[in-house]
Amino acid sequence: MAIIKSLDLGSLESICKTLGETNNGLSGTEITKYLAECNIKDLQLNSTKWKRLYDALYSKQTEDRCSNNVLAFIKYVMRPSRHIHRKEWFENTRTELNYVLSFEGFELTESGELKQANKVQTFDEAEARAQNLRKTLLDRKIHPDVLAFCRAELLVDNYFHAVFEATKSIAEKIRVKTKLSSDGAELVEQAFSYKNKVPYLALNSLTTQSHQSEQNGFMHLLKGIFGTFRNTTAHAPKITWNIDEQDALDILSTVSLIHRKLDKVVEAKKMYEGQI
Structure with a gap:
């Protein structure tokens, strides 16, 4: 070595x-x-x-x-x-360690490996990125649940970390609303699929073809987000994607739209039972 x-x-x-x-x-x-x-x-x-x-x-x-x-x-x-048994601790600790390690030119990946990364010279570099990103997103009236991920410690290497963490918040919101424990495409299917069953969550009444198409399209959008940024096996996007500020703005805007949609979903079972 x-x-x-x-x-x-x-x-x-x-x-x-x-x-x-x-x-x-x-x-x-x-x-x-x-x-x-x-x-x-x-x-x-x-x-x-x-x-x-x-x-x-x-x-x-x-x-x-x-x-x-x-x-x-x-x-x-x-x-x-x-x-x-303490995944949240692992992720929070890894984020803090990566902030420090970035000054040494290293990054601790989700698989627990250390790889070389762009070396950051000062905290001001990351802070400037965070402030600029936050200001632009505020101008776009971005969802407040997304703004939480525009932190300097997530931007010391590149914008990927802010985007990656923001997409994880989508899954967490779905889990809170459904009490499901799965993740990724499986979580989306369980929460929104309406074929031959009542879904956990619905964007609308699902009584027309147009409504059903909207629900189906939203499911595919969520699966696309998770498939790109939440691949829990290979994590290929994290290795190969070099996300710049414009990319981050566009992706976070999409995540913001998803959060606004999720804020308005209803529990389908209660809807069908006439409680909503």
Whole structure:
């Protein structure tokens, strides 16, 4: 393996603060376990979790004169199969780590791999992107549920992350409205399909061919969004798509339209029973 230069100590400190965050970070027991399994000595000079991590990783990086084992530790801790029961924590932590790692020219993918990424020099670069994107979207009267994803930490590398996270919010809104637990195309089918059954959600009364076509078209739109940005197997779009600001604006506008539609859907069963 090629030798990777040592991480900036500021970056290392931020990584340790993210992983060892007081309330939601790794537990003390987990820190002990993972350091031992990665053959990194736990100096135990501090009781504070993030400081314990920093002391151990700083010592290892200094001894190695490179960051290979530190990066390997991050990959080990962030292995997706380790966090199947706390997916939200995994995604939030990965986002925070990627903000820091982008200053080092790396990105932690959803599969838990580290890959090279465009190196960001200053937070101002990301903040400027976020402010510009937010202003333009406000001018477009974009749905407020979409604006939440125009954050600087999502834009340190490129616009893909803001778009990717915004599309995930669509699935979450459908799950909240239906109490379903699936995702992607399966979720869309379960929520909106009306063939031979009453759907969970309806855009309209579904009593005419035109109404049914609208419902069917909306299902295909949702499947297209999920198929492009929520491919949970290959994640090919994330690797190959270089989304610029104009792309992000257009896609987020579509996501905004979907949110507005979802805000107006009705529970089809209640509609048919005359409760709506």
